[in-house]
């Protein structure tokens with residue numbers, strides 16, 4: 001049976017990660033995979049996580065099954081992190097399942113959408129995280145794109161986006177990135193979120209918000225503003241969240257899939273379907289990551305420590321954005337890179353071509369994704385000169 005299989009290409013981002021590891025150039029720089037790095041190029045375990053893990057080791061009392069929705073305290077804490085004190089929570093209209101990472105949340109959401117409407121199309125930004133498309137298609141859903149990033153002007157194609165979203169049939173799903181858009185770094189502002197929210201209500205599509213970088217843009221609350229505005233306006237929506245980046249828990253695979261219904265009874269029915277989806281895929285999520293997040297968010301001391309560490313990651317990213325802009329200008333690069341300083345999160349497109357990207361890798365051992373997406377966090381005070389000189393050279 002296996003002999004009938006044809007080899008498939010690997011994920012280009014994960015492939016790049018492997019190629020970087022094998023490179024022996026001492027000056028190599030990894031600007032590929034979207035993982036936070038500190039000034040030394042490491043992705044350390046957060047201190048708040050270390051403390052929570054020590055607590056867990058001492059206090060864990062059982063390894064018995066956790067249940068379909070996972071750790072219910074974690075689920076409730078995630079709802080508050082995402083929605084604050086939103087009236088949807090007060091009205092008991094929100095249900096959450098702990099999932100294996102944000103990717104698990106998206107796959108659960110995809111199967112849930114399929115159960116709601118087999119013919120639903122999921123609309124994603126052009127461009128979007130490549131996994132979005134494969135995840136929804138794997139669930140048998142159709143995926144279509146709506147205009148989003150303006151490659152020419154390094155901004156948003158907002159008018160074109162709205163024009164397309166106005167045509168979306170009722171019953172379809174529109175995926176929105178809450179903040180720190182992957183791969184472009186271009187986010188909607190508050191006024192634009194309001195327009196999208198009104199449109200969702202008028203047109204009748206269901207928003208699905210993917211929030212994988214809460215706290216990496218402006219702040220935990222600011223980064224959730226768009227999704228809270230949507231929750232103010234529409235009766236139903238889905239939220240897929242990830243603790244990979246903001247808690248640095250990548251390999252622990254911890255995230256959540258939340259739904260908001262129009263009333264508490266529909267929320268219960270929807271939740272039963274959500275949990276049936278979970279049971280049909282992996283039965284129950286792993287316990288460790290949720291326990292860590294719950295322990296941190298249950299302690300004011302650990303929460304403060306986590307906030308401080310998150311603030312440090314965010315300020316480093318934002319500082320690097322300013323540094324890249326000014327360093328490239330200092331090297332006499334003619335192109336305007338000031339957009340890098342205006343975008344959010346870890347990613348931006350440099351806007352350079354394939355040949356220039358290949359030269360960066362071959363001649364300088366600088367690894368960036370083929371779309372020209374860079375992970376800003378891979379730059380440091382130590383490699384900024386090397387990086388800017390290389391960019392100046394390939395752009396000559």
Ligand code: PLP
Nearest residue numbers: 101102103129182210212242244
């Ligand atoms: N959504 C977006 C936009 C992402 O960039 C990522 C990746 O890191 C995820 C979801 C899922 O993250 P994970 O499955 O690692 O929690």
Ligand code: TYF
Nearest residue numbers: 011013014032033034131182
């Ligand atoms: O876009 C990124 O780099 C992150 C990490 O299959 C990632 O979202 C990349 C590819 C992948 C899983 C995670």
